[in-house]
Amino acid sequence: MSTTSLPLARLTLAAxxxxxxxxxxxxxxxxxxxxxxxxxxHRGASGYVPEHTLASYAxxxxxxxxxxxxxxxxxxxxxxxxxxxxxLDGTTDVxxxxxxxxxxxxxxxxxxxxxxxxxxxxxAEIKTLRAIQPTASRDQSLNGLYEIPTLDEVINLAKTxxxxxxxxxxxxxxxKHSTYTKQQSxxxxxxxxxxxxxxxxxxxxxxxxxxxAPVFIQSFESANLQYLNxxxxxxxxxxxxxxxxxxxGSMDLTPPYDRPYDFTVAGDPRTFADLLTPQGLAxxxxxxxxxxxxxxxxxKTVDDGVDRDGDGKLTVKDRRxxxxxxxxxxxxxxxxQVHAYTFRNDSGGYGFADPQxxxxxYLRLGVDGVFTDFPDTGVAALAAAAVPEPETYALMLxxxxxxxxxxxxxxx
Ligand SMILES: [Ca+2]
Ligand SMILES: [Ca+2]
Numbered sequence: 001m002s003t004t005s006l007p008l009a010r011l012t013l014a015a016x017x018x019x020x021x022x023x024x025x026x027x028x029x030x031x032x033x034x035x036x037x038x039x040x041x042h043r044g045a046s047g048y049v050p051e052h053t054l055a056s057y058a059x060x061x062x063x064x065x066x067x068x069x070x071x072x073x074x075x076x077x078x079x080x081x082x083x084x085x086x087x088l089d090g091t092t093d094v095x096x097x098x099x100x101x102x103x104x105x106x107x108x109x110x111x112x113x114x115x116x117x118x119x120x121x122x123x124a125e126i127k128t129l130r131a132i133q134p135t136a137s138r139d140q141s142l143n144g145l146y147e148i149p150t151l152d153e154v155i156n157l158a159k160t161x162x163x164x165x166x167x168x169x170x171x172x173x174x175x176k177h178s179t180y181t182k183q184q185s186x187x188x189x190x191x192x193x194x195x196x197x198x199x200x201x202x203x204x205x206x207x208x209x210x211x212x213a214p215v216f217i218q219s220f221e222s223a224n225l226q227y228l229n230x231x232x233x234x235x236x237x238x239x240x241x242x243x244x245x246x247x248x249g250s251m252d253l254t255p256p257y258d259r260p261y262d263f264t265v266a267g268d269p270r271t272f273a274d275l276l277t278p279q280g281l282a283x284x285x286x287x288x289x290x291x292x293x294x295x296x297x298x299x300k301t302v303d304d305g306v307d308r309d310g311d312g313k314l315t316v317k318d319r320r321x322x323x324x325x326x327x328x329x330x331x332x333x334x335x336x337q338v339h340a341y342t343f344r345n346d347s348g349g350y351g352f353a354d355p356q357x358x359x360x361x362y363l364r365l366g367v368d369g370v371f372t373d374f375p376d377t378g379v380a381a382l383a384a385a386a387v388p389e390p391e392t393y394a395l396m397l398x399x400x401x402x403x404x405x406x407x408x409x410x411x412x
Pocket of ligand 1: 070174
């Protein structure tokens, strides 16, 4: 770049910004549609209240989340309930209320699992359970208080709270393990797509069949979303997982976190990472409205052995932040929104000691939404990211000066 083109470029940018950014005075978001990103209460406000309870979702709403996120599994009698997995052991008191004879061994995504499975309990039995906080370092004082909610109850909460607060509270349901659920549905004499069809019918009844519904349906599988694309105009999001992130910032795709499980069953060799190449994003765009990648796909961080936060230990927080991997920009190029997961105050802050600063970084880069267990931190990050940074502010002032100078010359 020559020494004269830089100031010219900056002046042009500043003038454009002065026209476009003022008088609103707000930051220009790098999101797909230019609107402010959304804060998604991951499993509610699960950093504070046992996950997937009405109390957890209500806390998220109270903290300012735009969307609440129920993960969905099926009961034996075909109800959709909010749990992170078909296994009830970790997040409820099921083992205190039902004998070991109610456990069974099943294959979930190719992994043999012995546990209390939601699809072997009726809704009436599930309603006798109470939620517990599965993360030992989080508040355990609310254990035993809250029921396991149905999808109907979650929709009702979102609608009631939308009316009470005057804000639109969206829902972001996730179809968990569709391949597993399909097997259970067929074994119970239901259709192969009972899970997806029941979700869509409830959403259409509550919100209508429209892409403008305050709803995103998400899944780590792909065939179920492709099927849903033919059933509904409600927005769909392809989640993108990985097993881990390596020291050099590259993704570790060890099974079963290597690809959508329906790809594994179908012999489709494409990995999760393949879905985020320009070709993969073009494929996803044929059936979905967005992608929901694990955050290390979006921002490269490297373990270079430097104790950046100076606590004498090397953790993921110390990693060097190398910036965007280009996937946010490529997804936007493909017309897809990007919702990154999961932001937590108490773990997984790759490259960031401060969880709010971490979310601010992603929001400024241009993600269209963030999943967080701590919606209050997400809301604070959104407010902070909405304030122009000093350099941007200086450019805007510079733009004003240019506009004023041009205006004076014209008048002169
Ligand atoms: Ca989820
Ligand atoms: Ca450290």
